[in-house]
Amino acid sequence: MPGRVTVHEAPPEVGHTVEPTPAAVFRLSALGDVVLTTGVLDWWHRTHNLRFTVITREAFAKLFKHHPAVERVVGITPPGLERWFRTANELAKTYGDRMLLDLHGTGRSLLLASLWKGQVRRYPKHSLLRRLYRLGRFDWAGGKLARNSVPQRYAMALDTPPPSAEQLRPKIFLQERELAQARIFLLERGVSNGERPLAALHPYATHAAKAWPHENWFRLVDLLEDGGWDWIVIGQDRAPFLRDRAGARDLTGGSDLRGSCALLAACSVCVTGDSGPMHMATAVGTPVTALFGPTTRAWGFFPSGEHDVVLERALPCRPCSLHGDSGCVRGRECLASITPEEVYQALIQAASPLRR
Numbered sequence: 001m002p003g004r005v006t007v008h009e010a011p012p013e014v015g016h017t018v019e020p021t022p023a024a025v026f027r028l029s030a031l032g033d034v035v036l037t038t039g040v041l042d043w044w045h046r047t048h049n050l051r052f053t054v055i056t057r058e059a060f061a062k063l064f065k066h067h068p069a070v071e072r073v074v075g076i077t078p079p080g081l082e083r084w085f086r087t088a089n090e091l092a093k094t095y096g097d098r099m100l101l102d103l104h105g106t107g108r109s110l111l112l113a114s115l116w117k118g119q120v121r122r123y124p125k126h127s128l129l130r131r132l133y134r135l136g137r138f139d140w141a142g143g144k145l146a147r148n149s150v151p152q153r154y155a156m157a158l159d160t161p162p163p164s165a166e167q168l169r170p171k172i173f174l175q176e177r178e179l180a181q182a183r184i185f186l187l188e189r190g191v192s193n194g195e196r197p198l199a200a201l202h203p204y205a206t207h208a209a210k211a212w213p214h215e216n217w218f219r220l221v222d223l224l225e226d227g228g229w230d231w232i233v234i235g236q237d238r239a240p241f242l243r244d245r246a247g248a249r250d251l252t253g254g255s256d257l258r259g260s261c262a263l264l265a266a267c268s269v270c271v272t273g274d275s276g277p278m279h280m281a282t283a284v285g286t287p288v289t290a291l292f293g294p295t296t297r298a299w300g301f302f303p304s305g306e307h308d309v310v311l312e313r314a315l316p317c318r319p320c321s322l323h324g325d326s327g328c329v330r331g332r333e334c335l336a337s338i339t340p341e342e343v344y345q346a347l348i349q350a351a352s353p354l355r356r
Contacts, residue, residue: 004077005087008061010070013051020051022071024095026112027056027103028081030206031276032301033150034060035283037103038067039168040154045069048158053095055112062258066173081108088112101157123157133298134319142298150300165304170283172261182262185255186232189248192266196230197351200264200281202272204237204252209294210273210324212335214241219340220271221245227344232267234260235277269351271343273335274324278303287350289343293335294324309346311338 013020023044027037034056041064044050051071054064058075074095080087088108092115100116102109105125113120126145133141148156151168162168192198201220205211221242224231233242233250240252255263260277261284264270270281271289279301281288287307295301296319302310312318313334320326 035279145298172283197268
């Protein structure tokens with residue numbers, strides 16, 4: 001197959017009296033978008049008896065490991081994307097006899113669909129409505145967008161009306177071995193023997209406008225330590241600014257996706273901005289305290305965990321972008337005005353029902 005395309009096969013599913021119907025799902029990026037497909041696939045598996053070939057970026061393939069709804073993952077790396085016509089043609093030849101669920105809605109997925117032999121179903125992406133709301137902040141547009149989360153929009157490729165956001169909550173299926181390895185990993189670094197609650201801090205953002213100020217993270221660490229909490233830093237970044245303070249607790253770049261999920265599962269709460277790790281925490285059942293600035297509920301990415309807490313400011317300039325990549329003339333007030341004390345109280349609220 002042209003480019004770099006890797007196929008990860010899952011073991012056959014057992015225990016079903018009726019063989020699941022094979023289907024294909026296409027979603028390349030970004031991390032959070034891909035994580036949000038996991039609960040939808042589980043829902044379709046249980047309600048439509050479908051089992052999926054997932055076509056995604058190779059970097060995200062491990063998210064679907066042990067997922068009962070997934071029979072294989074076709075992982076695509078950049079060389080495959082650069083030669084997309086040839087890659088799409090081979091994908092259509094190999095898997096095109098089944099239904100394709102396009103959960104991406106871009107030029108690449110449209111090209112793949114044009115070559116596909118089977119039925120193609122798409123979700124309502126609301127691209128025009130999102131842009132209208134961002135530019136004009138029309139209440140009617142924001143209200144319509146806020147009715148359904150991104151997983152609910154995904155589900156509308158097959159189900160209208162969609163199930164609740166809670167029924168589509170993302171799910172990453174970790175094995176006990178992975179959870180045990182995470183506990184050992186933490187103990188080896190002197191972190192959390194279970195006597196103190198543990199907070200995962202994800203202080204990084206793909207775009208600077210979505211990042212909480214550095215000084216606020218330092219103050220939050222003070223509050224955590226004064227309150228008897230332990231804490232770790234997770235995520236990927238070239239400039240891990242908490243490393244001097246965190247020492248061995250700074251796990252930035254220290255684990256792969258499944259390792260990070262297992263670490264999150266060991267925590268009492270995850271504090272983060274609007275990010276992929278926010279959805280990973282929800283997917284392993286760890287409560288989230290999320291800080292939303294340039295992005296809002298209308299985009300569909302609010303966390304859906306039972307105990308999750310979202311902190312945001314009702315400012316007339318929000319939302320200012322679709323992905324948090326716009327400039328700001330107000331000193332990022334939407335995030336800078338959220339105090340460490342507020343975040344500390346919110347994380348206690350989020351973690352209290354499950355506090356270890």
